[in-house]
Amino acid sequence: MILVLAFFLYSVGTNPNLDFATVxxxxxxxxxxxxxxxxxxxTLISMVVSTLLAVLVAxxxxxxxxxxxxxxxxxxWVFRGTPQIVQIVLWGYLGLLYEKLTLGVPFTDVVFWQVNTNDLINAFVAGTLALTLNQAAYSSExxxxxxxxxxxxxxxxxYSLGMSPVYTFRRVLLPQAMRVIIPPMGNETISMLKNTSLLMVIAVPEVYTAATMISAQNLKQVELLIVASxxxxxxxxxxxxxxxxxxxxFGRGSTRTLPPTPFQRFRAMLDRRKPGPAPAPATQMTEVIGA
Structure with missing residues (x-):
């Protein structure tokens, strides 16, 4: 495996078609x-809001x-059953369905508030809404x-102690469930970070879109993909x-001893490398044993 990895790195490093200076x-x-x-x-806005919404939906x-x-x-069912990119495009094109958003009395001409849809839901808001609502469906499960x-x-x-259902959910059930929730939610956060690249279809200038726009000018597509990666x-x-x-x-209640952290492992490795105390001379050892 080391030889295969070395060969791959050598082939990439010596590839004349890659301009590392551009990278x-x-x-x-x-x-x-x-x-x-x-x-x-x-990513932060979508994950925070979607997590709160997921707890409510669950x-x-x-x-x-x-x-x-x-x-x-x-x-x-709706948000898990439709492709995420379709949801992003629908939110981006919401102005085609509703030119204006109004607040008033239904079935009358009384309007209290009105705004142009594209002014309220621009590309950034549309992309954030699409990612948030989609992620909330998965996170709720x-x-x-x-x-x-x-x-x-x-x-x-x-309940026997007189706790209300809401208090029981917030202080008893949810903290214990976090041990099961945290690992997949961490993976969903990383997936959310990478799924922001889908917002390119509605021209949100996140990192992948920015790299694509630059590569369209200098024709260095592979180099800019490496930069984004x-x-x-x-x-x-x-x-x-x-x-x-x-x-x-949150895993403290499931095991007696937690595994050491990377810093603890590094410190233990350094401690093992330190020289131990010098052995006592034989005469001193004899005196100690005699005593």
Whole structure:
């Protein structure tokens, strides 16, 4: 495997069709950096809002109220059953369906508020809405699976202590379900980061769109794809760090001893390399044994 990897790196490094100078030039290009910032912003907004919405939808799915559970099921069915790129395009073209958005009295000419649809829902808002609503459907199933993993006796014990259903959900069930929820939610966050590249279809200038626009000018498509890939790898690596520590925090109740962190392993390796105390002379050892 090492030989195969070395051969691959050698073939890439000596490929005359790759202009590594262009890669180095555009890695920190202001347009690329602006795209990176926009990618991170969209990811953070979409994941925070979709997570809050997912908790609400999961609670509705678990409700005994048929209206709440039915609405939640229909929401998940629609957004999981249609391609994400179709949802993005529909939100981007919402102005074609509704030229203006109004708030007033239905079936009358009384209007309290009115705005042009394209002014309110621009490309950034449309892309963020599409990613958020789609992600909430998937995340709600993750939250629901985590809730179902908690023993039913926990709910019964909370009710016997006089806790309300909302308080039980927030303080008893959800913290225990987080151990099951965190790993897939971390993966969904990384997927969300990469799915922002789909917003290219509605001209949101995130990092992939910025790289594509630059390559259309200088015809360095492969080099700009490498630049975008470098930044995606950096961002996903940074996102993996809090996921790791969140998994450790919420996994404390499932194991007696948590595995060491990378820093703890590195420190232990350094401690093993340190020379130990010198052995005592034989005369001193004899005196100690005699004593």
């Amino acid at each position: 180095g030039t555009f890695v920190f290009d202001p347009r690329i950096l602006a795209g990176v910032g926009l990618t991170v912003l969209i 609670a509705m799915r678990l409700s005994k109220n048929p209206v709440l559970s039915g609405v939640a099921w229909f929401y998940v 993750i939250v629901r699976a985590g809730m179902l993993s908690v023993d039913e006796g926990q709910r019964e014990a909370a 470098i930044w995606y790898l950096i961002m996903t690596t940074v996102l993996s760090v809090p996921q790791y520590y969140l998994e450790r925090r």
